[in-house]
């Protein structure tokens with residue numbers, strides 16, 4: 001069976017989606033339609049149901065990544081707090097050196113934890 005929808009004359013039906021090119025002029029999608037949604041023909045790329053699914057998957061992937069980064073950040077923060085708490089018993093001059101070393105570490109770590 002040929003892929004795509006055909007009209008009564010057996011001709012391929014074009015996707016009804018409007019899209020735009022690099023110059024931002026709108027044109028009708030050039031592809032043949034493979035599905036009807038709400039009475040309108042769409043190609044696989046512009047199928048609104050498929051697009052919504054892809055968007056949802058992308059959003060979920062971003063949410064998962066965000067949660068992962070938040071978790072890493074919380075862990076790193078707790079680790080630094082623990083280390084600072086550990087060095088506060090040092091004599092003052094050593095404490096200052098230890099704090100400076102930790103600050104250097106924090107600055108050079110930057111956002112590279114988010115990997």
Ligand SMILES: [Zn+2]
Pocket residue numbers: 015016017029030031042043044045046
């Ligand atoms: Zn299309």
